[in-house]
């Protein structure tokens with residue numbers, strides 16, 4: 001359905017009714033491609049995406065990001081940075097290869113530098129990403145990037161903690177609308193998390209869900225484990241008249257104490273904890289089938 005603001009949209013209810021696939025997880029034991037092989041497969045994946053049935057719809061929504069940001073604040077509001085957290089391992093994951101391909105498309109479309117961080121990147125992943133001239137960050141920001149200008153975040157299938165941290169770091173009426181997020185559907189996260197846990201641990205996701213408008217990424221590829229349950233999130237209005245709302249008052253830094261959290265924290269970033277984080281996660285079945293597929 002076409003909205004008045006020009007975006008192609010699927011209603012939140014409809015989005016929430018979509019079949020929820022198990023969130024893909026990282027498996028460290030899959031065979032790794034070498035750098036050249038991996039680069040080639042990512043370029044092939046980019047071709048697949050650009051010739052897919054859903055691509056026109058996706059590009060249409062990208063055009064509307066440009067239009068909307070310019071309507072809000074003129075030229076100075078155009079996207080100035082692209083940040084990707086939680087890409088996974090392109091050298092061994094088919095899903096991460098396609099997501100890297102989408103990142104290439106986003107970077108080219110907006111003509112900005114792209115910065116990436118995933119604590120699990122191997123040296124092969126880093127070399128592949130550097131071949132594409134991506135800037136691989138060496139610091140774990142824990143998703144707490146405070147934006148200075150309009151920033152597009154690409155956070156494919158990240159844990160809720162990363163989104164919650166990002167929202168916290170920009171929790172004011174000026175910075176929040178500068179964050180455009182392509183990642184797990186906020187409305188799905190809200191609907192699929194126990195209300196008590198949501199309000200205690202992921203308060204900023206809970207509060208932000210009604211501020212952001214979301215546009216599901218649909219049918220970019222035939223394999224729906226790559227972009228499933230992901231949306232483009234954007235705040236369509238100026239929030240400066242909400243400066244005095246209670247909404248902004250309580251912004252204690254989030255702390256994640258319960259086990260099962262899906263974020264690697266700076267303090268815990270030892271090899272042991274990385275291994276623990278990865279063994280908690282389930283093997284992605286479709287990545288097992290990787291060799292049977294073309295890419």
Ligand SMILES: C[S@@+](CC[C@H](N)C(=O)[O-])C[C@H]1O[C@@H](n2cnc3c(N)ncnc32)[C@H](O)[C@@H]1O
Pocket residue numbers: 023024025026085086087088089095096099117118119120140141142143156157158159162226262263264265
């Ligand atoms: C569920 S996996 C998603 C991987 C891939 N994007 C996919 O869709 O299969 C979540 C990713 O978040 C990464 N991650 C965990 N903590 C992070 C942090 N502090 N900063 C950036 N990425 C992080 C993990 O290493 C993992 O690769």
